[in-house]
Amino acid sequence: MQGKTAGEYEIKLGRLPTLTGKPTHYCAGCEHGVLTRLIANAIEELDVREKTVLVDSVGCSVFAHDYINVDAVQAAHGRAPAVMTGIKRVRPDLLVFAVQGDGDAVSIGLLELVYAANRGEPITVFLVNNAIYGMTGGQMAPTTPTGMVTTTTPRGRDLKDTGPPLDATKLLAGLEGPSYVKRVLLPIVPIGSSELYSARGSLEGAKSVLNAFKVQQMGGFSFVEFVSTCSINWKMSILDSKKYASEVLTKIFPPGLYKDKMGIEKK
Amino acid sequence: MKTEKEFVKGNEALALGALKAGMNAYFAYPITPSSEVPETLAREFKSPEYPEFKIFLQAASELEAINMVIGAASTGAKVMTATSGPGFSLKQEGISYGAAMEIPFLVVDVNRAGPGLGNLGPEQSDYFQATKGGGHGGYRNIVLAPNSVQEMAAFPGLGFSLAFKHRCPVVILADAFLGQLKEDIVFPKITQEKFETPWAATGARGGERHVIASLNLDFADQSSHAEHLMSKYEEVDMMEQRSEGYLTSDAEVVLVAYGVVSRLCRRAVNELRAKGVRAGLFRPVTLSPFPTKELKALVDRGIKKFIVVELNMGQMVFDVRLAVEGRGSVDLIHKLGGLLPASSDIVRRVEMVSR
Numbered sequence: 062m063q064g065k066t067a068g069e070y071e072i073k074l075g076r077l078p079t080l081t082g083k084p085t086h087y088c089a090g091c092e093h094g095v096l097t098r099l100i101a102n103a104i105e106e107l108d109v110r111e112k113t114v115l116v117d118s119v120g121c122s123v124f125a126h127d128y129i130n131v132d133a134v135q136a137a138h139g140r141a142p143a144v145m146t147g148i149k150r151v152r153p154d155l156l157v158f159a160v161q162g163d164g165d166a167v168s169i170g171l172l173e174l175v176y177a178a179n180r181g182e183p184i185t186v187f188l189v190n191n192a193i194y195g196m197t198g199g200q201m202a203p204t205t206p207t208g209m210v211t212t213t214t215p216r217g218r219d220l221k222d223t224g225p226p227l228d229a230t231k232l233l234a235g236l237e238g239p240s241y242v243k244r245v246l247l248p249i250v251p252i253g254s255s256e257l258y259s260a261r262g263s264l265e266g267a268k269s270v271l272n273a274f275k276v277q278q279m280g281g282f283s284f285v286e287f288v289s290t291c292s293i294n295w296k297m298s299i300l301d302s303k304k305y306a307s308e309v310l311t312k313i314f315p316p317g318l319y320k321d322k323m324g325i326e327k328k
Numbered sequence: 329m330k331t332e333k334e335f336v337k338g339n340e341a342l343a344l345g346a347l348k349a350g351m352n353a354y355f356a357y358p359i360t361p362s363s364e365v366p367e368t369l370a371r372e373f374k375s376p377e378y379p380e381f382k383i384f385l386q387a388a389s390e391l392e393a394i395n396m397v398i399g400a401a402s403t404g405a406k407v408m409t410a411t412s413g414p415g416f417s418l419k420q421e422g423i424s425y426g427a428a429m430e431i432p433f434l435v436v437d438v439n440r441a442g443p444g445l446g447n448l449g450p451e452q453s454d455y456f457q458a459t460k461g462g463g464h465g466g467y468r469n470i471v472l473a474p475n476s477v478q479e480m481a482a483f484p485g486l487g488f489s490l491a492f493k494h495r496c497p498v499v500i501l502a503d504a505f506l507g508q509l510k511e512d513i514v515f516p517k518i519t520q521e522k523f524e525t526p527w528a529a530t531g532a533r534g535g536e537r538h539v540i541a542s543l544n545l546d547f548a549d550q551s552s553h554a555e556h557l558m559s560k561y562e563e564v565d566m567m568e569q570r571s572e573g574y575l576t577s578d579a580e581v582v583l584v585a586y587g588v589v590s591r592l593c594r595r596a597v598n599e600l601r602a603k604g605v606r607a608g609l610f611r612p613v614t615l616s617p618f619p620t621k622e623l624k625a626l627v628d629r630g631i632k633k634f635i636v637v638e639l640n641m642g643q644m645v646f647d648v649r650l651a652v653e654g655r656g657s658v659d660l661i662h663k664l665g666g667l668l669p670a671s672s673d674i675v676r677r678v679e680m681v682s683r
Contacts, residue, residue, distance in 0.1 A: 112531045126539050132529040134402045135541035137425050140395035147399020150383045176388040
């Protein structure tokens with residue numbers, strides 16, 4: 062956290078005007094709800110609720126507009142970065158962002174993501190990577206770890222058959238276009254072998270969401286991947302899934318700041 | 329000043345017509361025989377003559393382009409994209425979402441021969457795809473069929489007007505011949521219409537927000553949305569049918585054709601008249617809504633012989649048969665693969681039928 066205190070990235074508690082207050086459809090233990098609040102928090106911090114357009118992607122975040130109380134356009138599966146480009150080009154004064162899943166962004170929508178990033182389109186993509194197709198019921202995603210059992214890899218994902226997990230963060234960080242590329246482990250993390258958990262990921266997430274929006278306002282493409290969980294489709298308890306994310310997924314998808322052209326994290 | 333004639337290619341006229349109608353944004357992907365549209369627009373981009381033309385962007389795919397159209401059109405801007413057959417297939421995704429979310433925009437299909445890659449010659453084989461929905465789910469596009477370079481220039485303005493009036497995607501269905509044809513035209517004097525777009529997603533001004541979405545998991549919600557769309561299409565059907573008749577008042581046999589084929593048929597009608605055959609021409613200008621009312625009026629007047637001439641395996645002929653309702657004969661003359669029928673072929677067939 063580079064010496065930043067929690068207070069600098071305060072997460073406001075209670076009802077935020079940028080949230081509709083509607084109970085979410087997200088499963089217990091899912092990080093989508095956490096991210097929803099972090100986004101609302103950042104929009105209020107920047108005071109841009111009336112100048113923001115959210116683009117819904119297809120997957121568990123398809124109803125993001127039900128919870129985040131801003132203007133919204135719903136994109137087809139994978140096309141959110143293209144829809145965002147259309148909005149942002151015509152209305153550069155707006156803050157435009159999407160919450161995409163790993164199936165949406167890294168599989169069917171990889172072209173749209175890569176080209177928006179390569180153009181350095183001043184938009185923001187938040188990728189919730191839970192290593193599986195959540196909403197459709199637990200099929201293999203491009204991000205599924207080798208060996209993981211899913212409904213379409215009942216004998217475990219076979220590297221020889223479907224290739225290794227695809228790392229979108231690394232891919233985008235290798236392009237000229239993006240200004241801010243970061244990966245954050247969002248779930249709570251067990252501390253040692255105790256019953257205690259750290260919610261550091263939420264604070265790091267809050268900071269990253271805010272920075273991503275600031276980078277967009279400065280004219281850059283920003284992308285934050287949130288390594289997340291899907292306990293329901295992983296067929297694990299919620300706490301086991303948190304452990305799996307921190308112990309297994311972070312090996313495949315190491316958290317860190319991959320690109321920060323504008324030095325926003327140093328400001 | 330600009331009243332003198334200009335010698336312009338169809339695709340170029342269409343691009344300039346869109347600019348004169350105040351188009352704000354164009355999202356491009358190259359495909360023959362439509363590429364002169366983005367090429368013309370790229371050339372004119374940032375020209376002081378078209379201050380409203382703010383965005384020209386070449387996308388990485390047809391899908392990316394149509395979804396950029398969706399985004400830009402969601403803000404209430406006047407947006408267009410053009411393509412040809414194989415690309416038009418890819419556009420269907422966006423057109424379906426545009427129909428569902430009631431976003432106005434223009435898609436131009438410079439129809440080439442198909443299926444598959446086919447070739448670069450003219451066909452009218454995307455008629456079904458353009459007029460019957462084309463993408464998934466039930467919806468209707470408004471489809472305009474120009475038959476001259478003059479109309480290529482005029483129809484973008486008409487298209488924007490209809491798209492914003494009814495809040496739906498509008499398709500301009502041209503063909504490879506019209507796209508590549510050069511003719512003398514006079515650019516129409518277009519008053520750039522300003523459309524009210526209180527639905528646009530441009531920020532929750534004054535607290536009230538705008539949600540443009542197509543997912544309605546509740547069956548009752550989706551049902552009422554679909555019923556709303558259906559009643560809109562019925563209204564469009566009532567209000568927007570457009571057609572042209574040529575020498576139909578005393579005709580015994582009427583050719584039905586649109587696009588470039590209607591030009592050939594007009595010539596065939598003249599040749600037939602010179603031979604004493606009372607032939608006429610009915611030309612749909614809107615393919616959807618199909619101009620059933622005017623066609624029915626011809627049947628009501630006692631015309632019993634219709635011959636549809638089209639560059640496909642017979643697609644519009646079904647709409648003509650629906651309109652004629654079995655009260656007359658409806659024959660088909662077709663041509664495929666990029667070829668056009670000679671007017672002498674048409675004359676011969678009409679003589680056979682009218683005998």
